[in-house]
Amino acid sequence: MNGWVIYNGHLAGDAFLQFPEQVKKTGKQKNIKIELVANNHLRNKLTNDGILLEHIKGWELPSFVIFHDKDIALARQLELLGIPVYNSAQSVELCDNKVLMYQQLAKNQLNIPQTVIAPKIFANTSALDLEPFIQLAESFSYPFVIKEGFGSFGEQVYLVHNEKEYMEKVKQIYDRPFVLQEFIESSYGKDIRIFVAGDMVAAALQRSSATDFRANVHLGSNVEKYEATLQEAELALKAAKAVGASYCGVDLLFGRDGEPVVCEVNTNAHVANILKHTGVNVAEPILEHIISEITQ
Template identity: 35%
Template sequence: MSNTSPMAAKRDVLVVANLGLGEKFLDHGVLYQHGLSETFADVALVSSEELMSRVDRVDRSRQLILFLDKDVALAELLELQGAVVVNSSRAIEICDDKRRTYAHLAAAGLRIPKTMMLPPVYPKQQIAFGLVMSMIDEIGLPMVIKEAKGSFGAQVYLANTAEDVFALVDALADRHLLAQEFVASSRGRDLRLQVVDGVCIAAIARQHPDDFRANLSAGGVGYPYQPSETERRLAEASANAVGGFNVGVDLLFDEGNEGSIVCEVNSNAHIWRLSAISGIDVTRYVGQALGRWLQQ
């Protein structure tokens, strides 16, 4: 680890990623470093741990940081120390907790699946039987059970029967959970739209032949896709609802085969496959948008 904090050396942009998580996260950071280099003269890629510093020593040197991590506390600390962090700590916090994501989407009047939050319980406790039964009555079967925090399609489960629901709720009772309507018209397929500075700049369709989830990291296949104006506006409104500058928005297909239902908003979406499939270099758009934003 470097003994010199990158905050001490003035950069045009710092790209911050949790590089210790493996090659996929390193590649993600390198992509952005290269893309932003077309707009900014000095772009440094650093690991999140290199920015760990004494909280009681406030560095007021202003810095632009593209934050590709989910460490909300670190992002907020950097903001309090004078840095401009994109996405903001608040946007990351909202997107990284699906309970908060859906609350903000619903408050903005955007269509989401029927969704209920389950209260967390203390160890050795169970969620009340009556609550689970009322949840089944309200949402119907099959239903999707989601952990509030999760990435790449993990921590998302399909419950086909009441027995499945009770088994999942019991097994995951110590975690924050949501119960959600299963949108049958979108089984194994969805849309991913990338929104940068309020504008949808790229989109792909995703499909999985054997899974209800369409995530590419879960084995799904991506295809080029031209979103409708309605789908573009919905993705842009979703990004605005969570305060995201650079986000990936997942839309589910309704019965009319249009992506009109918001599934999730991702503040730290990996973009290399979306860029490869769509033919659009997301990182260049992000760099250009940040450059325009700094000139305002």
């Protein structure tokens, strides 16, 4: 049995390579050969003879792939060749675009903030009709949250406090997918990151910020080990299942009555803080889950 961990060749810093390196080290302990493969070192070919995948180093195709990237076309190419991919192309695609992710979570009737999807508008529209956006905002009271469909580290998430701020933001991002979302004030500056692997909760963290409504570590929040309640753990597992993730980081907010609320599901969650604050090597339960699936 041999596996690949695919990462993005243009995001090869320590933070992005820590998880692939953990998987490789853990694989060695389990007598599984793991190669770290940059997505740009693969050639996806579509020919009259079918679908081909070539590696510039000439490595043989793997028994499975752990996909630590968002190159959805590559994930699909691997799947079309019959290679098991974790997470699947569909799961990565759902979680890469928050609009699609919230649709899937809502379809499964999970507890999420009230959300409205903004209509699609093409770039360079000559006359932007703002009236429908004003009507959409009637579903909320100020402040409320705007989230772009594509974004990382909380940088494409905005809190608007009045109509003026709202209209300014719409004018900036109107040609991108985004949602309007209820602001969970009771979770201002704090959330929970629960890491799910297979059918189990591997570890959990609480993140908190005194200066920002977002609790992303990238924005300077404090992090500490957290013991998830049964209700929180069950919701995280349901959220992972809803998007078809074999492993993921599920971010939960604290609802106004203490109930957990799904904020996001991340199929490419960073693991440095999990290892640092909990001592849990999440590569181990991930590999155990994959081995159990492909050998059954």
